[in-house]
Amino acid sequence: MQFQISKDFVEKIQLLVEEHNNDELLLHLEELHHADIAEILDELSLDEATYIIKLLDSDKTAEVLMEIDEDDREKVLQNLNAQEIADEIEEMDTDDAADIIAELDRDIQQEVINNITDRDHAKDIIELLRYDEDSAGGLMAKELIKVNENWSVTGCMEEMRSQGENVTRVHSIYVVDNKGKLKGRLSLKDLITAPKDAHIADVYITKVDYVNVHTTGEEVARIMQKYDLEAIPVVDELGRLVGRVTIDDIVDFIREEAEKDYQMAAGISEDVQADDGLIQLTRARLPWLILGLLGGLGAVYVMQGFDEALKDYQVLFFFTPLIAAMAGNVGVQSSAIIVQGLANDSLKESLFSRLLKEVSLGLINGIALGLLVMVFGFITALPQLVSITVAVSILSVILVAALIGTFVPIILHKRGIDPAIATGPFITTSNDIFGIFLFFYISKLILGF
Template sequence: MRIEFTQDYIENLKEIIENKNDTAASALMAEAHAADIAEIYDELSIDQAKYLFLLIEDREKAADVLAELDDDDRERFMSELPSDVIASKFIDHMDSDDAADVLADLSEETRDEVLKHVKDLDQAGDIVDLLNYDEDTAGGLMQKELVVVDIESTVASATLEIRRQAEGIEHVFYVYVNNKDNILQGALSLKRLLLASPEQKIKDILVKDIISVRVDMSAEEAAKLAQKYDLIALPVVDSIGRLLGRITIDDLVDVLREEADHDYQLMSGLSQEVEHSDSVFRLTRARLPWLFVGLIGGILAARVIGVFEHSLAENAAMAFFIPLIAAMGGNVGVQSSSIVVQGLANNSFSTESTFRKILKELLVASVNGVALAGITFVFNLLTLDSMALTVAVSISLFAVIIIASVIGTFIPLLLHRLKIDPALATGPFITSANDILGLFIYLAISGLTFHYFH
């Protein structure tokens, strides 16, 4: 059941915990979904959480709760538990991929200690295998739990085999089909099996041309494949095609979401993922680095303006449009680069060359530039008494829009080619550079026009 969390619910729960009312606490836990229980964690002390989580009777739910906790919370929570409790209460009841993720957070020593207490040796073996893979690869996402039948079997014998294997698997999704060398040959849906007659051969009804991923493919690439082809599970194979495991849609969705969050976070000027509920220290650590980059940008900008101090002292009005030019360079640059970053992130297919992309960007920038510089020109003509400033602002505005567009398009493409995250281009670094360049252009041009129109 979904729980509507209210202040009252939490108060009531805390009272139950304080009174050590086991029956009431375990009834509340029986009612709540694992994802909701994991969310209560933030509201409890570690001792309260320990009491509560160990009272969850459904062991798979308890395991899910642990899997759903934030990494930091989980680490802190587990450090309070003896290894045999971690193994028997949680790891024994987890899918192999979740178990490996949980154990990856522990010190090597504790991990070995916990593994010794895992009852099912197959499960322990699977976890040790999975711990070998980098968490950012298909191998790091996959689970060992899957249903596989031999290509030479009949529907009848395969059904028996599936019944045996499926017991401990939450979602079957597909039945995979291997040859005798464990090389993946294709897959079947349970539905297809249900519709087939018992004496049919698996090899006559399987879907052969299925999409699988290599164990060393990046997690992001695998997730994009699944999204593009609407797949709900991806089989994972080694370099010679042996079936190693599968990745299920819920984990793929999490990867896609993390990827999107990461790009969003970079554009927000945050150097790590944070939530408002994080500690002040963590929030500050996430925010200060990019602000510091912005500070350096601002100090450099001060230096650029300093070069023109003499002109400014003569014509103070030159200062009026400094924010406009700086903001416009930044805005245009972010627009351009975010379009490129989104395109790269969505793997939008395009045979357009970089040269053509920049050419097109130039065209868009010119239209925007003419429109904005034109409006500004007319407005300033009517409201300013300085023709020099009017001309300078519009020329610089146009130039800044063009330059910021090209830089905004080119930099993420360049970063991508250099195998650096192109989303970095949307952060404060490029914005600051655009600001400074824009300022220089503006001050230089207005210096000239004031000289000329004098």
């Protein structure tokens, strides 16, 4: 049965911490899954959480630390000394250990690494810290099982047993040559059923999907999704096998990227949480709000240029929110589809085909909405020319907004800028200005002011 955290249970844990009743605390916590313990720690104060981290065995708390919120983890680690952090690092896979150390201040990082007794483990962590955190090298773990193509089947089994002690979960067995270059993968079934005197070269599978240490996380995710992989090997510039990215790591990466893109689309310029401080939240939101303010002032400036029109046709003023809203909505819809296509690599058609599709879609939607405006004008006894003006403006605005929403993300993507930036206030603000300008310019042409 799945563990369910309750208020009474949390209060019980808090009381045991206050009483320093370690025996009963261990009795309550040791049998729980590390994810459940992390959930409990989220409900406790920093001092209470630190007390429990220090109480439990490192093999348990190492996993707990990776489950708790990043900001909470940072605070807990600040309450631990270098040796205590190193003890936790010893129990982690290299990718998780590198993530933890990367979060520490630089002066603490070296001290923690110096306190790691397993020097091979420390060396692997240092290697991972060299890579960009959003690349295959930054996502990979060094723990894996690899065998040499020249080994015998019997010798291979012995070596695998030795390597398996450091691997939490075996997804694949990789085959390398004498220089460590990736040659293929080994099926456990083929290994078990092969004659004892056979060599790995006789039974391994040469076809294997892999990525380079500098491959982006997005590309790693795309390849793993396309080929339904639970793990993918990572090679260096010389083709040598240096690690593997597993499905749990790539799922975490996808979730973090989705959160960042969602916040960017909402006009938040950095990764923040609801419980972050006022300064951090302000710094994340204010830049885009300033952009929105500038866009609004730009729209005011455009309207001032047509002040004579507003004197003669005051009814036009009441349609400006409608025009701005339609421009923003269409632009966000178009850009969202393009950003999604760029993210999952489903945008295969040419720019001309995309242009033709957006123009056709804009015409269909624009004509339909324009006709509805004409019906509204007829029902409300709006002057016919004004109805025509608003209808033509909506059609024009939808076409322009769709094109902006389509091509801005593509241009940003080609220039190496995250296209998710286009789905937020950037598109909305720019389309508001263009929309209002088109509305009054078309009004001038039709109404003749």
